[in-house]
Amino acid sequence: MSRTELERSLRRQRDAGRKLLVPYVTGGLGPDWLLAAEAAAAAGADALEIGLPFSDPMIDGPVIQRASVAALASGATPAGILSAVSSVDLGIPVAVMTYYNIIARAGHKRMANLLAEAGVAGAIVPDLPVDEAEPWLAAAAAAGIETVLLAAPTTTDARLKEIVTRTRGFLYAVGLMGVTGERAELASTAADLAARCKEVTDVPVLVGVGISTPAQAAQVCAVADGVVVGSAVVHRLLDGEGPEGVSRLVGEFRTALDS
Amino acid sequence: MTAAFEVMREPAERGRFGDYGGRFVPESLVSACEELDRSFHKAWGDPHFRARLDSLLRYYGGRPTPVWECARLGDQLGIRLLLKREDLNHTGSHKLNNVIGQALLAEQMGKTRLVAETGAGQHGVATATAAALFGMECMVYMGAVDVERQELNVFRMRLLGAEVTAVESGSRTLKDAINEALRDWVATAATTHYCIGSVMGPHPYPFIVRELQRIVGEEARSQCREVLAGGDPDVVVCCVGGGSNAAGTFAGFVDTGARLVGVEAAGGAAMHNGVPGVVHGMRSMFLQDEDGQILEAESISAGLDYPGIGPEHAHLGKIGRAEYVDASDDEVLAAFRLLAETEGIIPALEPAHALAWVVREAGRSIPKGSAVLLTLSGRGDKDVALVMSRSARQPELDSEGRRP
């Protein structure tokens, strides 16, 4: 497929009054992860995050850790996952989510080109804070890859200003102080941070980490432009619910966000 | 090139040691790292903080530790061999220097809880000890594989009031314990200090831990001058896991003419077999595959079972101020026995790596008559059972050359 610009696409949806939904699927997880990605796209996602698994996923909780271990054990590689992604037309923009060592090992320019050739629009690199990001941001931009930066509840106003000027695609507002994973309650930090972000940027602000249920998504979207849903999706895959389970879950999120 | 005396001072901007170091952490941890950096600089320049630390290390920890000249073993090897006796610290290793400093810092920052990673359990025991001393809560993360291998240290930590969590993720060893400690810290930084065990992790940790271990090198330098009639050693050698005992020791000798040598475990030789990478918050050298997946280290000594190395060592190696070599399990076991038999000192398996290199090189790259300072970073009690089981599996030959 031809690359869909992540930010332009998300802005268009947002400006049309739609709340944005970005599910995450660990690349290489089980035999049908790509079918699951297609199912998520068909069930109302606005963009997709595909994980390139890393051996030491330091900011991920148990669910995505387990998925990463399983994917790597079955031989998943960045090249294999990207080749699979490039073989399908998901109809919505794709961003990869990976750790910086995967990029550093390949080389900035080489990885940026690999992503672009696979039709990937964006990259999310949670262990690459804005102060260290410049070499990658330059290589990514040169290849047309939009790098999504993250803001956290403890990010100072001065840093937030820097982050919003450098982020591309969208701004990832980390909803709570902690690792990825499902939580029973929506953290109070989620809406607070989303509001702070919305005040200083016009880039779409999506809240991720700890968004586990359609109700939580709808709640935070009173302030935020959308949500990233990771562990809740991957959990379905680990439980063997397959693409149908993912389709059902993403559909429920879509319904909650649309109503 | 930077003049030698400027090496091993403040890292450059953004925590850099040349190309290495840095702060590659999730945005959620940036503010905690910044707070730590500010607090450490303030404390380190504060005479009151320094006096409290000195007093704790002296009266609680047992400093200064002596330098002992091994007359018998030195004769046998044809060199002068001096041991910096960090094994005589309370809890049995140099790890105490670091944790007492970090616990004091944590107290100043108003933190009430320490988290730590541990491999063999030495750093975990030291942290649990400091937590008990300071009346803090303590959580130690330890790979599930190591929990099984190091039952006794797990019990020690619990005796000291710490909670020990067996880490089941990834390869279930030290690198995974570090990930888990970082995950804990992301969620708890408001009340918790991450007491990292070596000169690794995001800036400012490699700098803080080196400064807290600098006392080893500074003491050793003046002690060596007493023994060597005002001279400095020709060779300074230490084992390297993350590299804290080596960094502290080297800091005392980097501006002398001494040859600085770090000895890694052959199965964890990040300097030899690794390539540059970014893991655990730092750019350094790591064992990894073509895609950037981190590989497991494998060594008889759990304390050296780390697939990376502290960033300042990567830098010292790159500029040629220090050299990094490795020793095999078999050489290490032989050196372990040799020190016990000739000097009456049972070393930890970690510093036995440094000795194994000295035994191999004496009369070769270490000329006869050289003065060698070796940091004996810990005592061997923790390893006796392991060495016993290794010996049982490979019994010595009897007088007729058969296995009994």
Ligand SMILES: Cc1ncc(COP(=O)(O)O)c(C=O)c1O
């Ligand atoms: C006695 C001893 N020496 C050395 C080490 C390795 O650590 P470092 O390289 O930071 O000195 C350990 C780690 O557990 C240890 O217990």
